Amino acid sequence: MDIVYPAPLTPGDTIAVTAPSAGVPPSMSARLDVAIAALRAGGYEVIQGVCLRDDTETAHISASKEARADELMALLIDPDVAAVIPPWGGETGIDLLPLLDFELLAASEPCWYAGFSDTTTTMLPLTLRSGWATLHGWNLMDTPYAPAPGHRRWLEVAELSEEERVTPFAQRAATHRRDAGWDDYREDPQVSEMTLTVPTRWKVLDGATAHFSGRVIGGCLEVLSPLAGTPFGDVPGWAAQQDEPTVVCLEAAEGNAYEVARLLHGLRLAGWFDAAAGVLIGRTPAPDAPSLTQHHAVRDALGDLEVPVVLDVDFGHQQPFLTLVNGAHAEVVVDPGGQSISQSLT
Structure with a gap:
């Protein structure tokens, strides 16, 4: 299977935020706002999913598996969405896998999907079964951090131009x-x-x-x-x-x-x-x-x-x-x- 790379991210593009696994409790909402503001400061439009912010401090998932799967699928195949990034991982994102249509994803134009931890539960099959390249290493809540010397944030990699991608970074x-x-x-x-x-x-x-x-x-x-x-x-x-x-x-x-x-x-x-x-x-x-x-x-x-x-x-x-x-x-x-x-x- 050939690897398909999403188009380079450019300012003005839309980045979607959803929680396929754990949502963001009220005590963490301020950090979520800061992370979203960091994306907007870079010139990106940001849309927030319904499956994202929790009403309580104790839920381990942001919504039912059906709601999380439907929202993730809708965002991944939306031609107006250039990237999807969860706030963080979680515990039981595995329950989405039977509900995701990897054949439809393989037939769709890819967008960037980024994250680590439990997010890799859905990232790995997206690469293996649909051929999409995915970005491992940073979640949305990490995005405000400056990278360590010699490292690159997920945004910097997703923003590589078609010409820059050919030369190893x-x-x-x-x-x-x-x-x-x-x-x-x-x-x-x-x-x-x-x-x-x-x-x-x-x-x-x-x-x-x-x-x-x-x-x-x-x-x-x-x-x-x-x-x-x-x-x-x-x-x-x-x-x-x-x-x-x-x-x-x-x-x-x-x-x-x-x-x-x-x-x-x-x-x-x-x-x-x-x-x-x-x-x-x-x-x-x-x-x-x-x-x-x-x-x-x-x-x-x-x-x-x-x-x-x-x-x-x-x-x-x-x-x-x-x-x-x-x-x-x-x-x-x-x-x-x-x-x-x-x-x-x-």
């Missing part, structure tokens, strides 16, 4: 990460600078250097693992249709090291790494287990994969995060001269 590894947790959007909804104080670097599992390339595919480990073996997570089938190997990108949100090991083993048994030229594992705030660290969990499942596995890459549930394009060609370099990923939308 590089993102360098961050030098520092956030210590723990997230900024308090209730107390400071205007926050726009990441607090990055802890040194960090990418690490090659059982090695010092790595250099590989292929088609990017992946997302959040906990929410994508249940899709393996279903029509919505057929990474092996998709990989067989590509003209080059894959670069599988996975990150854990909160599962402890035992769970992460099990999930990675499961994806390996399902063939997710069979066509991989290399694997990127996002840096995680998830806990170690009594007898297994997060790094050891990756080694337990992928240590004998015979392709490079890179740890602590800058994507996932710990700031900062770069932007990965599911479906794009990527080249990964980790050596004493630098650590980077270059992508081209071709």
Whole structure:
């Protein structure tokens, strides 16, 4: 299946905001307003879906599965919508999948669909089954932040012109990460600078250097693992249709090291790494287990994969995060001269 890239975003375009999984409670509405204002300050028109703002603090979904699926479908196929971005992820976006018409989406002009965490539950099938490139790395609530040096926000990637897409754009590894947790959007909804104080670097599992390339595919480990073996997570089938190997990108949100090991083993048994030229594992705030660290969990499942596995890459549930394009060609370099990923939308 050929990858189809949406048209470049340009000021004046319409960006739609909907919550296919978790909505925004009243205590977070000020941050949502700030994030929408940031888009408008960039010259974009913004429309807000019905499935977005919650009336309570306790709901884990923004609306019924039927309402969320209908709204997401309507926005994705609307020719006047250039991009769709949820406020954040959530927990159970998986309930939308049987209700989405991926054949209709494949026949429609694509728009940009961006997000991470539970949003990847719907992003991955959109790439695998409908051929759309999707933007992994930032949610709407993150959009007001300035990116870390060497990184690009999702908007910057979506705005690449047709000419710029042909030339690979590089993102360098961050030098520092956030210590723990997230900024308090209730107390400071205007926050726009990441607090990055802890040194960090990418690490090659059982090695010092790595250099590989292929088609990017992946997302959040906990929410994508249940899709393996279903029509919505057929990474092996998709990989067989590509003209080059894959670069599988996975990150854990909160599962402890035992769970992460099990999930990675499961994806390996399902063939997710069979066509991989290399694997990127996002840096995680998830806990170690009594007898297994997060790094050891990756080694337990992928240590004998015979392709490079890179740890602590800058994507996932710990700031900062770069932007990965599911479906794009990527080249990964980790050596004493630098650590980077270059992508081209071709």
